[in-house]
Amino acid sequence: MTDAPLIDEELEAFLQSGVSLHAASRGAANAPCLMRALGCRVSPDRRQVTILLAASQCGTMLADFAQNGAIAFVASLPSTHRTVQLKGTDAKAGAPQPGDEAIADRQRAAFRDVLTGMGYDRAMPLALTGGDWSDVVAVTFTPTSAFVQTPGPGAGAALARRP
Amino acid sequence: MKALTLDAIRLGLESEIPALIATCAADGTPNCAYLSQVEYVDPSHVALSWQFFNKTRQNVLANPVACLVVVDTRTIARYRMVIRYLRTETSGPLFERMKAKLAGIASHTGMEGVFKLRGSDVYRVESIERVPGPVLPPPPERRNLLAAVRDCARRIGAVTDLQSLLDTALDCIAENFSVDHALILLRDAGGGRLYTVASRGYPDSGVGSEIALGQGVIGVAARERTPIRIGFAQAEYAYGRAIRESALREGLALETEIPLPGLAESHSQLAVPIEAFGRLLGVLFVESDEDLRFGYDDEDALVAVAGQLGTSIHVMQAAAEAEEAPAEGDAIRTPVAGSPLAVRHFAENDSIFLGRDYLIKGVAGSIFHALVSDFLADGRTEFSNRELRLDPRAKLPDLSDNLEARLILLSRRLDERDAGIRIEKSGRGRFRLVVSRPIELVAAG
Numbered sequence: 242m243t244d245a246p247l248i249d250e251e252l253e254a255f256l257q258s259g260v261s262l263h264a265a266s267r268g269a270a271n272a273p274c275l276m277r278a279l280g281c282r283v284s285p286d287r288r289q290v291t292i293l294l295a296a297s298q299c300g301t302m303l304a305d306f307a308q309n310g311a312i313a314f315v316a317s318l319p320s321t322h323r324t325v326q327l328k329g330t331d332a333k334a335g336a337p338q339p340g341d342e343a344i345a346d347r348q349r350a351a352f353r354d355v356l357t358g359m360g361y362d363r364a365m366p367l368a369l370t371g372g373d374w375s376d377v378v379a380v381t382f383t384p385t386s387a388f389v390q391t392p393g394p395g396a397g398a399a400l401a402r403r404p
Numbered sequence: 405m406k407a408l409t410l411d412a413i414r415l416g417l418e419s420e421i422p423a424l425i426a427t428c429a430a431d432g433t434p435n436c437a438y439l440s441q442v443e444y445v446d447p448s449h450v451a452l453s454w455q456f457f458n459k460t461r462q463n464v465l466a467n468p469v470a471c472l473v474v475v476d477t478r479t480i481a482r483y484r485m486v487i488r489y490l491r492t493e494t495s496g497p498l499f500e501r502m503k504a505k506l507a508g509i510a511s512h513t514g515m516e517g518v519f520k521l522r523g524s525d526v527y528r529v530e531s532i533e534r535v536p537g538p539v540l541p542p543p544p545e546r547r548n549l550l551a552a553v554r555d556c557a558r559r560i561g562a563v564t565d566l567q568s569l570l571d572t573a574l575d576c577i578a579e580n581f582s583v584d585h586a587l588i589l590l591r592d593a594g595g596g597r598l599y600t601v602a603s604r605g606y607p608d609s610g611v612g613s614e615i616a617l618g619q620g621v622i623g624v625a626a627r628e629r630t631p632i633r634i635g636f637a638q639a640e641y642a643y644g645r646a647i648r649e650s651a652l653r654e655g656l657a658l659e660t661e662i663p664l665p666g667l668a669e670s671h672s673q674l675a676v677p678i679e680a681f682g683r684l685l686g687v688l689f690v691e692s693d694e695d696l697r698f699g700y701d702d703e704d705a706l707v708a709v710a711g712q713l714g715t716s717i718h719v720m721q722a723a724a725e726a727e728e729a730p731a732e733g734d735a736i737r738t739p740v741a742g743s744p745l746a747v748r749h750f751a752e753n754d755s756i757f758l759g760r761d762y763l764i765k766g767v768a769g770s771i772f773h774a775l776v777s778d779f780l781a782d783g784r785t786e787f788s789n790r791e792l793r794l795d796p797r798a799k800l801p802d803l804s805d806n807l808e809a810r811l812i813l814l815s816r817r818l819d820e821r822d823a824g825i826r827i828e829k830s831g832r833g834r835f836r837l838v839v840s841r842p843i844e845l846v847a848a849g
Contacts, residue, residue: 263424263436263473264436265426265434265435265471266426266430266434267432267433270469271428271467271469271470272428272433272469272486273426273427273428273435273469273470274426274428274471274472275424275425275436275471275472275484276484277473277482277533278411289630293414295536295537296483297536298533298535298536298537300484300533309432309433311433311434311435311818312434313426313433313436314434314436315424315438316438317434317438317705322513322514322515324438326435326436328433328434332841360740361420363479364540365477365540365774368480368537368538368539368540369475369480371537371538372537372538384570388459389520390437390438392438392455392456392515392518392519393518396456396458397456397458
């Protein structure tokens with residue numbers, strides 16, 4: 242693979258900084274399914290992203306990934322509205338790795354700080370990012386396209402690979 | 405377990421935590437997007453704000469099935485819905501409701517000038533599931549709104565004249581809904597305008613102030629005949645402040661605009677049309693300096709109260725004029741003393757000034773002009789609604805015009821001016837001109 246990874250160092254840091262994360266799948270008859278994620282991890286070569294999701298909250302999503310691998314993944318920072326979407330076709334669920342729980346905990350704490358900084362009562366961010374770790378699954382995919390989705394005229398533009 | 409209904413979770417639709425939608429392109433590629441607004445339409449439909457020509461838009465036009473996730477800010481309960489795109493509305497009540505609400509959301513989130521409603525995308529809700537996860541206990545309800553509506557219904561149903569009706573309605577709303585600032589405006593059938601006939605909670609009553617159909621929260625509610633509700637401070641619909649400012653800028657020498665009352669920093673506003681028998685009679689307006697003060701349930705409750713208010717206004721108007729006019733005579737003359745008061749009448753718009761002070765214009769102005777003319781001609785002080793309705797000098801725009809409301813407006817303005825001339829009710833469908841100073845009528849302009 243000669244192309245530079247789609248995710249540069251700055252985006253890698255953004256994705257893992259404690260932002261609002263959501264994943265979507267495509268099910269039977271092109272019916273999508275959507276859920277919030279607990280955290281994410283970018284591979285050292287920045288060519289793969291692993292999303293940590295609570296299986297009990299996923300609806301049909303895990304079955305959809307097993308069936309066709311199509312995924313959309315959105316990361317957004319509520320305080321600035323900066324939003325990025327990654328897409329891939331090879332999403333595959335597996336067990337979380339050692340250390341994933343610590344990664345998710347750190348990202349959830351950082352996201353809670355963002356929300357409390359915006360004036361939300363502390364209970365709300367805690368509940369929003371809460372969840373039982375026992376049923377967490379790790380869904381890994383290779384981003385094949387990335388888009389800016391910050392609201393405004395530039396929304397929808399594809400992120401270019403940096404050489 | 406019973407299936408979740410959209411009604412049961414609609415408070416969660418107006419969440420400060422944005423909702424997300426997932427869609428699939430024709431080739432099956434999923435897409436995820438944040439939504440500014442999810443509007444409850446009815447028990448089986450929601451409308452989503454369409455603001456940009458984006459991937460979501462392309463996808464639902466090609467493949468109408470979507471997945472919506474909303475989070476109730478109060479409890480953090482999450483709901484996932486399967487929804488199906490049906491149509492886009494770009495005008496009409498739903499569109500105007502969402503457009504006004506979006507103006508508040510845009511202002512609150514720093515997106516003024518970015519968020520602009522292109523259309524209201526209506527979706528059928530096919531299923532709703534509660535996503536497992538921790539939830540917070542719901543905050544206590546401020547008030548049982550059904551009990552509040554019941555108390556309003558009982559008290560409004562007990563009054564027998566329009567003046568008491570307006571006062572009672574505002575009292576009931578203030579007490580039952582803990583609303584500190586409220587207005588009742590009635591429609592001027594001829595001019596496409598609304599005039600304030602009663603208010604609560606403002607330094608000046610603003611009785612007699614006017615607003616055009618289509619202007620501000622109140623004017624849009626009247627034009628579209630739908631409740632308009634905004635949850636955050638914003639400038640786009642702040643009509644009252646705009647006219648106050650323009651009046652000040654122009655430094656009007658002859659001030660004939662009565663300022664529309666309004667909070668300087670209104671955060672939540674709700675305007676509900678008052679209708680009866682298929683006709684728009686006016687608007688009930690409430691506001692607050694708190695964010696998100698009025699929710700769907702407050703809106704429903706005030707729509708119910710406005711419905712009863714409308715029926716009562718309609719019935720009282722008909723009843724007042726069905727009464728037989730009294731025989732002339734037995735006029736009560738109050739002692740007249742003091743310096744003469746010049747009543748100046750400008751024929752071009754029937755505006756009236758008492759000395760240098762603006763009183764009223766339009767229909768109420770022409771009515772007052774007729775009363776004063778009769779008083780000066782033969783000392784007459786007793787009048788009936790019925791004869792006035794038939795009097796061409798009153799210039800009533802049409803037979804359905806609410807004459808009683810015009811008289812209440814005139815009476816309140818005279819009381820506020822306290823210039824030695826006023827009118828008071830002397831019986832059902834009758835009233836009396838009470839003059840305690842010499843007056844002279846001056847044709848001005």
